[in-house]
Amino acid sequence: MKVLVVGTGGRDHAIAWKFTQSPRVKQVFVAHGNAGIGETAACVNLRTIEEMADFAEKERIDLTFVGPEKPLSAGIVDLFESRGLSIIGPNRKASRLESSKCDAKVMLRELGIPVPEFENFSDPARALDYVRSIGHQVVVKADGLAAGKGSLVCDSVKDAEDAVRSIMEERIFGDAGERVDIEKRLYGRELSFFCFTDGYTVVPMVAAQDYKRARENDEGKNTGGMGSYSPHPWLTDSLIKTIMGRVAEPLIAGVREKYGILYKGILYLGLMLVGEGDDITPYVLEINIRLGDPEAQVILPRLRTDLVDVSEAIIQGKLAGIQPEWDPAYRLCLIAVSGPMKGKKGWYKGYPDRYKIGVPIEGIDAIDRDCLVFHSGTERDAAGRLITTGGRVLCVVSSGSSLGEARETALSQIEKVRFEGIYYRKDIGLE
Numbered sequence: 001m002k003v004l005v006v007g008t009g010g011r012d013h014a015i016a017w018k019f020t021q022s023p024r025v026k027q028v029f030v031a032h033g034n035a036g037i038g039e040t041a042a043c044v045n046l047r048t049i050e051e052m053a054d055f056a057e058k059e060r061i062d063l064t065f066v067g068p069e070k071p072l073s074a075g076i077v078d079l080f081e082s083r084g085l086s087i088i089g090p091n092r093k094a095s096r097l098e099s100s101k102c103d104a105k106v107m108l109r110e111l112g113i114p115v116p117e118f119e120n121f122s123d124p125a126r127a128l129d130y131v132r133s134i135g136h137q138v139v140v141k142a143d144g145l146a147a148g149k150g151s152l153v154c155d156s157v158k159d160a161e162d163a164v165r166s167i168m169e170e171r172i173f174g175d176a177g178e179r180v181d182i183e184k185r186l187y188g189r190e191l192s193f194f195c196f197t198d199g200y201t202v203v204p205m206v207a208a209q210d211y212k213r214a215r216e217n218d219e220g221k222n223t224g225g226m227g228s229y230s231p232h233p234w235l236t237d238s239l240i241k242t243i244m245g246r247v248a249e250p251l252i253a254g255v256r257e258k259y260g261i262l263y264k265g266i267l268y269l270g271l272m273l274v275g276e277g278d279d280i281t282p283y284v285l286e287i288n289i290r291l292g293d294p295e296a297q298v299i300l301p302r303l304r305t306d307l308v309d310v311s312e313a314i315i316q317g318k319l320a321g322i323q324p325e326w327d328p329a330y331r332l333c334l335i336a337v338s339g340p341m342k343g344k345k346g347w348y349k350g351y352p353d354r355y356k357i358g359v360p361i362e363g364i365d366a367i368d369r370d371c372l373v374f375h376s377g378t379e380r381d382a383a384g385r386l387i388t389t390g391g392r393v394l395c396v397v398s399s400g401s402s403l404g405e406a407r408e409t410a411l412s413q414i415e416k417v418r419f420e421g422i423y424y425r426k427d428i429g430l431e
């Protein structure tokens with residue numbers, strides 16, 4: 001079987017790697033990949049979804065798996081299906097659940113799924129009046145896609161005013177800031193929870209802890225994710241039941257019955273678990289239509305079941321016949337990013353602010369073979385040297401029988417990677 005993976009980041013590297021583990025897969029292509037992915041699979045330089053569909057037809061690709069949200073929102077699934085090509089992921093209509101934070105919140109509220117108190121605005125003056133009047137802390141979210149950085153967590157009214165102005169007036173996230181979703185800031189425990197679904201059956205995967213803030217002790221700006229681990233210590237069988245019964249199942253049935261959306265693929269629930277009396281309420285902070293990055297890097301190595309079998313069951317609407325098996329051992333991922341460094345014209349603050357690219361990377365070959373290395377932003381220069389091309393550069397994924405052991409291993413291995421300005425959080429998994 002030939003598989004095409006769409007994506008260029010660490011998550012997409014992990015997906016491609018997982019397909020190479022399948023005895024049913026002869027060849028894995030990735031559009032368009034990066035230097036590290038090129039060592040796992042065959043990278044093909046396809047930039048548009050039309051080029052990808054042409055390639056899948058010409059190469060007789062049996063299965064396409066989409067990593068990031070952008071091609072899904074652009075309608076890659078609709079295009080492939082219209083040409084009779086097998087593909088995994090939600091279609092364009094379903095993708096609104098991620099590509100519009102405002103519409104998603106309204107749908108969730110209408111379906112009776114727990115969401116924080118919120119209001120949506122397209123007029124900055126009305127948004128400013130609102131944050132001045134409500135009397136509680138808020139999170140201001142750009143409506144559209146913003147590479148995981150579009151949520152601004154505010155400590156004060158002044159922060160909230162600044163967030164509204166920077167998203168809606170300065171347009172720091174471009175057109176994604178045409179509208180904002182302003183929601184009550186909740187306190188509890190964040191959890192990224194994943195499911196497979198064929199639009200009718202919803203099968204829970206496992207959960208992961210993501211670390212969104214750029215600096216240790218959860219300080220600094222929001223990023224796409226600085227590290228992760230799985231299993232999640234809070235995810236008991238009873239909590240899985242609560243999340244499935246109160247969120248995942250009513251969501252998939254509700255969008256199908258009320259909005260005519262047949263949601264197929266991966267469902268990623270960004271949840272805040274809030275203790276209320278003896279109960280835990282799983283509030284939905286966000287819905288993503290894909291695997292998380294860096295959550296996929298710790299979840300896929302735990303999946304014992306063949307991803308091809310799961311993918312086929314999703315496409316054929318036969319997910320009820322699949323019970324994925326998971327390795328109970330811990331996986332922990334540390335992301336190395338392009339951090340602060342001096343440039344010719346002053347300082348680069350480093351990811352998620354401005355960072356330098358083209359910096360040579362060394363030391364990866366010394367990493368212990370028991371660890372996995374997935375690349376996010378790397379390429380080879382004309383001389384064949386590995387260089388940085390992004391804010392998130394690469395990650396090291398370790399395993400261990402305890403979280404502490406996995407953490408020690410990851411820290412001791414990532415130390416071997418060297419590039420100017422390298423930064424990684426040392427508190428990932430420090431509970």
Ligand code: GLY
Nearest residue numbers: 224225292293294
């Ligand atoms: N790690 C967060 C995300 O993938 O959106």
